[in-house]
Amino acid sequence: MKRIVELTINGEPRDMTVDSCRSLLDALRDDVGLTGTKKGCDVGDCGACTVIVDGEPVNACLMLAVEAEGRTVETIEGLQPGVDTLHPLQDAFMRHGASQCGFCTPGILMMAKKLLDDNPRPSDEDIRFGLSGNICRCTGYTKIFDAIKAAAIEMEAARS
Template identity: 75%
Template sequence: MKKTLLDLTVNGESRSFAVEGHRSLLDALREEGGLTGTKKGCDVGDCGACTVIVNGQPVNACLMLAIEAQGAEITTVEGLQASPDELHPLQEAFMEHGASQCGFCTPGILIMAKCLLDENPLPTDEEIRFGLSGNICRCTGYTKIFDAIRSAGKRMAQQGVEA
């Protein structure tokens, strides 16, 4: 089958993948890009485990064709770290609050939480609920997830750090 060369920026790094036209962005990132942090959950856009940021907007990577991302800037959960030696405040807060149980939903929720905190660093519970409405935690760990997001937002606001 014919492949198309896909050029994009992933986590701040220029990358090229040869992909078939029917490949999802999720499969291209995981299989051609080796970025397995983004999870394949339902593969129909219902669970949010595959959420990535494409040109500043959260996207279910299982619903986007890879070729639609041509030239895009993409951030995956691997790109969330503040530096190679330093976790993002959201990642730290998730550890501190025990917000990750089985961990399968965590990458998508971290990405959505980043998008939420980018727009609103001090969200209410209702705003967090709305912001995460497309992400399902099958372990029902939402209380700790909300605590972690509020904590990270407060910490980042106090430190003057952007999400």
């Protein structure tokens, strides 16, 4: 059965007409056209589909689209503050080469954003814990850690 779901995506009110079996991930990609959120494993193991729902990161593959009714969803497309400006995390990921094949990157950026929003000066252990639900098979994580730490310093400097 199709249902109309009203929600806010990246600050804009939207409605999606979706089948009630559809995952939020499929709805975002196929019905809304936001393909930045990636489908890796589709069973909650890889974290590539991480989006932020009502302020908390979740796997979009493990949520039905109908459950997003009335909620606020942030995806990678909403991360950059303006058309010509990048989020400090995006900028740091580019400068540090923290993205190789790039498939995990949107999920990791959303998770890293949440991490830095909650904890502006994370230790290595904090980053490890924060990213433990995101798998990257290219980088070995070193450059990802470097980028997150660099972004944290930059964001802190921008605030003061």
